[in-house]
Amino acid sequence: MADVFERVKKVIVDRLDVDESKVTMEASFKDDLEADSLDVVELVMELEDEFDMEISDEEAEKISTVGDAVNYINSIQ
Amino acid sequence: MLEGKSALVTGASRGIGRAIALELAKNGAKVAVNYAGSEQKANEVVEEIKKNGGEAFAIQANVSSDADVKDMVKQVIDTFGSLDILVNNAGITRDNLLMRMKEEEFDEVIQTNLKGVFLTTKAVTRQMMRQKSGRIINIASIVGVSGNAGQANYVAAKAGVIGLTKTTAKELATRNVLVNAVAPGFITTDMTDKLPEEAKESMLSMIPLNRLGNPEDIARVVRFLASDDANYMTGQTLHVDGGMVM
Ligand SMILES: NC(=O)c1ccc[n+]([C@@H]2O[C@H](COP(=O)([O-])OP(=O)(O)OC[C@H]3O[C@@H](n4cnc5c(N)ncnc54)[C@H](OP(=O)(O)O)[C@@H]3O)[C@@H](O)[C@H]2O)c1
Numbered sequence: 001m002a003d004v005f006e007r008v009k010k011v012i013v014d015r016l017d018v019d020e021s022k023v024t025m026e027a028s029f030k031d032d033l034e035a036d037s038l039d040v041v042e043l044v045m046e047l048e049d050e051f052d053m054e055i056s057d058e059e060a061e062k063i064s065t066v067g068d069a070v071n072y073i074n075s076i077q
Numbered sequence: 078m079l080e081g082k083s084a085l086v087t088g089a090s091r092g093i094g095r096a097i098a099l100e101l102a103k104n105g106a107k108v109a110v111n112y113a114g115s116e117q118k119a120n121e122v123v124e125e126i127k128k129n130g131g132e133a134f135a136i137q138a139n140v141s142s143d144a145d146v147k148d149m150v151k152q153v154i155d156t157f158g159s160l161d162i163l164v165n166n167a168g169i170t171r172d173n174l175l176m177r178m179k180e181e182e183f184d185e186v187i188q189t190n191l192k193g194v195f196l197t198t199k200a201v202t203r204q205m206m207r208q209k210s211g212r213i214i215n216i217a218s219i220v221g222v223s224g225n226a227g228q229a230n231y232v233a234a235k236a237g238v239i240g241l242t243k244t245t246a247k248e249l250a251t252r253n254v255l256v257n258a259v260a261p262g263f264i265t266t267d268m269t270d271k272l273p274e275e276a277k278e279s280m281l282s283m284i285p286l287n288r289l290g291n292p293e294d295i296a297r298v299v300r301f302l303a304s305d306d307a308n309y310m311t312g313q314t315l316h317v318d319g320g321m322v323m
Contacts, residue, residue, distance in 0.1 A: 038251065042206060 004051075004077070005070050011046050012066065015039070025067035033066075040064075047073065078304050080105035083157035085150070087111045087140050087197060088167030090118040092266030093216060096292030097164050098122055100300045102131035106162060109153045110135045113167065140167045140193030150200040159208060162303045163201045165194040165238075166216040170268060175229045183230040190234035191241070198245055202254070211254040214302050215242050216295070219260045219318045235260075239314050246312030255311040257302050262318025264290040285320035 009023045018033050029035040035043065044060045051073055055063075063069050084101045088094040090112035099122065102108045108126060110133055112119035119135035126133040134156065138149035154160050168190045171182040194215055205211030220228055221235025239258055246256040263269060263280045269289075281289065298317050301307055316322055 038206075038248065042252075045203060045207060 004073050005066075007050060008047065008066065008070050008073065011050055012043065015043055015046055023066055025065070025070065027066045028064055029066070030064065044069075051077070053077075078104040078300070079162070082161040082303070083107040083109075083153070083159050084162035084164065084303070085109040085111065085153050085160060085197075085201070086164040086166055087138075087193070088113070089122060089164075090115040090135075092268060093261065093264060093292045093295050094164070094166040095122050096296040097166060097299050098133070099125060100293070100296035101162065101164075101303060102126040102133060103129065104300055104304075105131075106303070107132040107157050109133070109149075109156070111138055111140070111149060111167065113137070113139055140165075140197055141188040143196050146193075146196045146200050150197070150204070154204055160201055160204050161208070161210065162212045162214070163197060163205075164214045164216065164299060164303075165197055167193055168216065168218075168234075168268075170228070170231050172227045172231070174227055178229055183233075186230035187234050187237075190231065191237040194238050194241055198241070198256075202249065205254045206249070206252045209253050211249075211252075212303050212307075213242075213245065213249075213254065213256040214299050215239075215256070215258040216299075217242070217258045217260045217314060219262045219316055219322050222260055222314070222316070223322045242314065243312045250311055255302075255307070257307070257310060257312065258314040259295060259298055259302070260314050260316050260318065260322075261295050262290055262316070262321045264292060264295060266292060283321055284318070288319065290317065290319060 012023050013020055016033050016035055027033055029040050044055050048055055084106045086094050086098045089098040089110040098108045098110050110119050110122045123133045123135045136149050138145040171186050173182055198213055215238050217238045218235040220232050221239050225232055242256055242258040295317055298315055
């Protein structure tokens with residue numbers, strides 16, 4: 001199984017149609033990856049599917065960078 | 078027209094909601110028939126749909142309860158596998174002059190008629206965004222546009238629904254979820270049966286088409302908004318009121 005970052009990266013690249021090289025742990029969804037708030041909501045939903053987990057609204061609101069998402073998923077799994 | 082689609086109609090045990098459930102089912106949609114207390118009436122609607130070869134089930138939920146609404150939406154999606162059409166129809170009246178209106182009367186109507194629409198819309202959004210398609214149709218009221226003496230609570234809620242419709246439409250447009258409202262005029266249902274005769278007479282004099290509406294007049298417009306014919310409409314409020322408010 002690919003590591004969490006690689007899997008998250010794949011979801012982001014597919015969903016936001018951005019260059020792979022832009023997807024770093026530090027990248028902010030809104031500032032660096034040109035996602036709007038709804039894109040972020042949708043991304044979170046896709047991550048839930050990919051990792052077969054539920055991310056609460058409270059947790060989802062704290063996710064603003066790629067690293068936030070990866071760390072959250074790692075902390076649960 | 079709606080083959081393969083699945084729909085949830087709130088307050089579908091009686092009146093306008095009942096007519097909407099029957100109309101959507103007649104056009105091929107699978108329908109979840111929500112009710113608050115009238116279990117038997119809701120079952121009758123389900124039986125009628127099944128008798129005509131359609132698919133439906135009844136589901137109890139108080140639309141002003143977040144927990145109820147979440148359970149209901151989950152059950153609908155589990156049963157039908159998708160949720161394409163939401164009709165927010167459940168509503169109540171607690172009429173009184175502003176001066177006499179009790180705080181509870183105000184709160185109760187806002188809870189059911191406005192917060193209920195918010196909660197149900199929120200609960201289906203995730204599914205519809207995932208599907209990248211969906212229709213939300215809110216039953217407002219013409220008095221939400223014009224105002225009406227004796228209905229401060231109801232009018233505030235219905236005007237709120239119209240605003241909520243526009244905002245939801247804007248937020249969900251890029252995901253192909255279309256959100257519109259229907260504003261009925263004076264429709265013959267239990268809700269209006271309890272009005273005094275003079276009130277009905279004076280209403281009639283304000284309706285250019287010179288008749289009260291029936292629930293099917295509303296249901297057919299809802300069916301249009303739920304169909305592909307309305308692909309290029311969102312955020313609108315359609316007045317279905319015999320010309321009362323222009
Ligand atoms: N009739 C009119 O002239 C008119 C005009 C403009 C707008 N409208 C709007 O059209 C909608 C339907 O009105 P109607 O005349 O058909 O009313 P109705 O005959 O009184 O039926 C109301 C329906 O809403 C349900 N309901 C009430 N509170 C609920 C709750 N908390 N949770 C879930 N369901 C609930 C009822 O379920 P139970 O049977 O289980 O109680 C019933 O099915 C309402 O939003 C109303 O404001 C009506």
